[in-house]
Amino acid sequence: MSDATLSTAPTATEAQFRFNTAETIKHVVLILGAMIVLLPFYVMVSYSLKAPAELMQNTGGFFGSQRPFLDDRCMLLGGTEATCMINPTVYNYTSAYREAPLLRYLLNGVIVTMSIFLIQVIVALPCAYALAKLRFWGREAVFGLVLFCLLIPIHAIALPLYILLAQLGLTNSYAALIIPWTISVFGIFLMRQFFMTVPDDLIDAARMDGMSEYGIVWNVMLPTAIPALMAFAIFSIVAHWNDYFWPRIVITGDRSLFTPPLGLREFRGDADGSNFGPMMASAVIIVTPLIVAFLLMQRRFIEGITLSGMK
Amino acid sequence: MFGATFRSVAVVVPFSVALGLGAALLIHSLGRFGNLYTTIYFLPVMAALIAMAIVWEFALLPTVGLVNCLLEAFCGTSPELWRWHAAGCAEGFPLWLSDRDYAIWTVAFIGVWQGFGFNMVLYLAGLTSIPRALYHAAEMDGATSGWERFRLVTWPMLGPTTVFVVTITIIRSFRVFDTVEAFYPQGGGPGKSVYVMMFAIYEKAIQQNLMGIGAAITVVFLGFVMVLTLIQRWLVERRTHYV
Numbered sequence: 207m208s209d210a211t212l213s214t215a216p217t218a219t220e221a222q223f224r225f226n227t228a229e230t231i232k233h234v235v236l237i238l239g240a241m242i243v244l245l246p247f248y249v250m251v252s253y254s255l256k257a258p259a260e261l262m263q264n265t266g267g268f269f270g271s272q273r274p275f276l277d278d279r280c281m282l283l284g285g286t287e288a289t290c291m292i293n294p295t296v297y298n299y300t301s302a303y304r305e306a307p308l309l310r311y312l313l314n315g316v317i318v319t320m321s322i323f324l325i326q327v328i329v330a331l332p333c334a335y336a337l338a339k340l341r342f343w344g345r346e347a348v349f350g351l352v353l354f355c356l357l358i359p360i361h362a363i364a365l366p367l368y369i370l371l372a373q374l375g376l377t378n379s380y381a382a383l384i385i386p387w388t389i390s391v392f393g394i395f396l397m398r399q400f401f402m403t404v405p406d407d408l409i410d411a412a413r414m415d416g417m418s419e420y421g422i423v424w425n426v427m428l429p430t431a432i433p434a435l436m437a438f439a440i441f442s443i444v445a446h447w448n449d450y451f452w453p454r455i456v457i458t459g460d461r462s463l464f465t466p467p468l469g470l471r472e473f474r475g476d477a478d479g480s481n482f483g484p485m486m487a488s489a490v491i492i493v494t495p496l497i498v499a500f501l502l503m504q505r506r507f508i509e510g511i512t513l514s515g516m517k
Numbered sequence: 518m519f520g521a522t523f524r525s526v527a528v529v530v531p532f533s534v535a536l537g538l539g540a541a542l543l544i545h546s547l548g549r550f551g552n553l554y555t556t557i558y559f560l561p562v563m564a565a566l567i568a569m570a571i572v573w574e575f576a577l578l579p580t581v582g583l584v585n586c587l588l589e590a591f592c593g594t595s596p597e598l599w600r601w602h603a604a605g606c607a608e609g610f611p612l613w614l615s616d617r618d619y620a621i622w623t624v625a626f627i628g629v630w631q632g633f634g635f636n637m638v639l640y641l642a643g644l645t646s647i648p649r650a651l652y653h654a655a656e657m658d659g660a661t662s663g664w665e666r667f668r669l670v671t672w673p674m675l676g677p678t679t680v681f682v683v684t685i686t687i688i689r690s691f692r693v694f695d696t697v698e699a700f701y702p703q704g705g706g707p708g709k710s711v712y713v714m715m716f717a718i719y720e721k722a723i724q725q726n727l728m729g730i731g732a733a734i735t736v737v738f739l740g741f742v743m744v745l746t747l748i749q750r751w752l753v754e755r756r757t758h759y760v
Contacts, residue, residue, distance in 0.1 A: 246576055359739075450567045512635070
């Protein structure tokens, strides 16, 4: 919209000036927005660096004074004042690991998201190949079913799935976290749309060379589908790493199965006033992997996440 | 339950669509730094909502929270028109999450904060696909002001994007759960004012094991989603597309 002002401006210098004001106003608005958007991130990182006393009195600016303080717990365990002085940042990040099995939660997160993604691919690729390239009776009906399932939000079928898993005795297991997500109709749909663009000649050539149908899926179709698969991977991993609703339902007590969001929530439940720092530190640890990956591959991430819009 | 859900949806949908569109328009018209803003505004979409909910809870604490501290810092400078701020300076700022009158709006605000970056990215994709030639043609026909060009070219061309964005925003905002569960693990907030649908399903069916009630609420939820999807289909098919 800025060039509208440019075209009506009488002289070049004035045009230049007015162009800049318009641009400046836009930047001011966007920077104000960015400050509001970044506020909780600022709070999170800042609190994870400060000592409890600084948090209570709200002093110390962003980084806190970083002055070592006396760790009460260490004193209770019989330490001396000299050995119990600890730097707040070190204290927050070490007690995040000490008080809760955070590494275990992170590992669970990786196991769950990775298994979900791998199984989704194993199911979706052959299925999409069949829907896109093979002719068989009822193909259109099956595809119609896939389209219909795309419309159903996962929250709507959460209860039946929960009852099913409960009756199979599978709640509180990795299976409960993984199985409901393994058949991704969205993945099937996405891959099918992509495979439609692969020329039939390629498949015919592979058949001539004596490849089996499964061989074609994994050795011919998979390599052509890498870009679509990357987008789907990002979509799937982000969704399941951050998911809270489903783990909350099926994991009810066993701490060793907690995913990172559940672990953080549990930490929140136990936290008394003095634990803000370590809790923010664990929030930082849980949020960081995806944020870093996002900053490294922004374009791919934005593509992958907006794909979910199709859902 | 419906009151809380609809209040939240009624705030989240218009605001996150409008902010998404506004941010996309501003960023699209910028020469430089557009990518930087896109990245920043998209961060909340990437971050685990449960973690950010806990952080917001701290930022919104009545006395030591950053939000009230910031508001306090501007005391004395508040413009005459902003009565609310002046009153807050005199009598203390709201308790936000534990105040019955503010709780649901605060939760809705966090929903907007989390969701508008997603809409912005969809709108940005829509904006880049509008052919430049249309703007030149509009200018030839006398649409010289920015607003005219927005009304005559940009907005109609973004029609399909808007239908899509509004539908998924409504569906997403019906599903609000993480923030509510994090703030109010028991009972849905002060005076049940934040007792949204997803939390009701979770509380009745999982916590209290009343599957029937949970299932009934789920059916209502599914009904809403299906109606919305039908409306979206109808709009998409009825509309004249210019692309």
